Amino acid sequence: MKRALLSVSDKSNIVEFAKSLIGLEYQIISTGGTYKMLKEAGVTAIEIDEVTKFPECFEGRVKTLNPYIHGGILHRRDKQSHLDQAKELGVxxxxxxxxxxxxxxxxxEKTDDFEEIIENIDIGGPAMVRSAAKNFDSVIILTDPSDYSLVLNAIANGDNTVEFRRDLMIKAYEHTAAYDSMIANYMNKRFNNGMGNKQFIVGNKVMDTRYGENPHQKGGLYEFDAFFSKNFKTLKGEASFNNLTDISGAVKIAAAFGDENAICIVKHGNPCGFAIRDNLLDAYNEALKCDPISAFGGVVAVNGVVTKALAEKMNEMFLEVIIAGRIDEEALAVFEPKKRLKLFEYGSERITLSNDAIDFKHIDGGFVFQDADRVTAEEVKNAKLVTKHVADEAAMKDAEIAYKVASLTKSNCVVYVKDSAMVAVGMGMTSRVDAARCALKKAEEMGLDVSGSALASEAFFPFRDSIDAAAGAGVKTVIQPGGSVRDEEVIAAADEHGMALYFTGVRHFLH
Structure with a gap:
């Protein structure tokens, strides 16, 4: 008779699994809470200390670290010397x-009590997993309750092949590697400000993408804390690698204003349209005005529910992706004829953000790692007025929008907002002056009037020339971090032009 060792923290379906194994002529060995649950359910099992011939001790710290356990798992069935030694030792x-x-x-997540945290570091469990995985040629290793039925079917149908066990082995090592990585990252966060000698980034695979940025590259989506599995729903089409990066940029901007009806249009990772209105249809119409040429084939993030009326308007041009809090059934019917359109939702009234605590970027030979940036409402609310002129409430709302969008747009950038809609944007420039000029030139081409708008920059203006150019375009409010050695010159220029200038004291580069 074969023997199975069951010792799980996640006890979902373990009783049913054990019963099925007994039906397949397995004898069950179990430990602690798992043994107790099986016994209460009437499942015949052998308690671990009957096998180890040694009592569980040190408040459960030692129970499976024993040669009768690890010898039983690890000895090779294809080597007669191992079989002979096992027999000699009674293993x-x-x-x-x-x-x-x-x-x-x-x-x-529930406590900061270090003693309790230490006691919840598993020792015997990872050792057994690694032992069984190492000897996958003879042993089935299971770490995921969702695989129970898969294993039972393989055993019952004679499909318990070495290739089958090899796949489970890989999953087992992923399981222990992720577990140890989580502990190491936690300890470094607690004692080394999160910047230890090793940094572990672990994601669970959600899906393959058709390819990476280009057809000759492989690509896939991986998630933290089951974020996409729980929240992200595909309604139509297949998300590509580039779609997913564009979606990330678009939703961060669209959701930066809480429950407001915001729409952001993104092309190649940068916003080309944004607006907030009382309803989403008006917001889309205003967002589209900023740069309808770039919006063609773009990604639209809707912080709300896409209705039939909004869908009909969106259908007037080619969009590649629409991502929303939700897309209702009538809207889906409207979109159905659009073969190339891809639709995704979060299944909620608003966009759902994960708000990751970390951020990192690959560079040649490694990666750079940092705390995730946060743009808070207080930065605008507490911004320091440095000029004689004061912005009114509507102008400050425009300044807030411009500032948040600028903070989430590639540097160097400037953003112009008027009546809660972006009217011009210049991004990814080597010169901030060029960014300002490019934005104004594009606005002029689109026939958009930027006079009376608010201008935001994600970093300070090093010279007054950008202020002079903004004043020439009719800008009335400027918000920026400040901190230049020429701040006084910039302030003086704003006063000369009768502009309201605010310093937030916080820089938000995005590279």
């Missing part, structure tokens, strides 16, 4: 190991 084979680990993540 019986363990053919299936079902283990998942102490809930370290749940513990650090």
């Amino acid at each position: 019986e084979a363990i053919d299936l190991v079902c283990v998942n680990l102490y809930p370290f993540k749940a513990t650090i």
